Amino acid sequence: MPHAKCVHCRSRMWVEGSAEKHPPHLCAGCGGELEPVVDLSELVGLRALRVRPQPTPRDDADRFERISRQIRETIAGHDAERQRRLDSDRP
Ligand SMILES: [Zn+2]
Incomplete structure (x- = not known):
């Protein structure tokens, strides 16, 4: 408790x-x-x-920024991977 x-x-x-x-x-x-x-x-x-501390709005904004950056990096990684595959398929 x-x-x-x-x-x-x-x-x-x-x-x-x-x-x-x-x-x-x-x-x-x-x-x-x-x-x-x-x-x-x-x-x-x-x-x-x-009382239990509540997360401040600033923490939320930081977390949102971190998550959206991860999403952008993931998409960029997938795009690069797809481009590499297209390039290697080309004769
Ligand atoms: Zn007391």
Whole structure:
């Protein structure tokens, strides 16, 4: 469960990876030790101090640019391959 809770100030935090495998950091609210959350029901009523980071629009634009570049390179590769085949078929 990628969540940890602080029993001292009753808050919850999203944790990179798994809270069970990566024992909790310190609470962002009170500096107390975080405890791993075993069941989502434990999060009910706790305030969220840190939520899962969302990808920014800039990341999306970069990813789109990377994908479209890969597509262009693939097409260019196929065109070159086809041209090579046409050239070799010629007497
Ligand atoms: Zn706390």
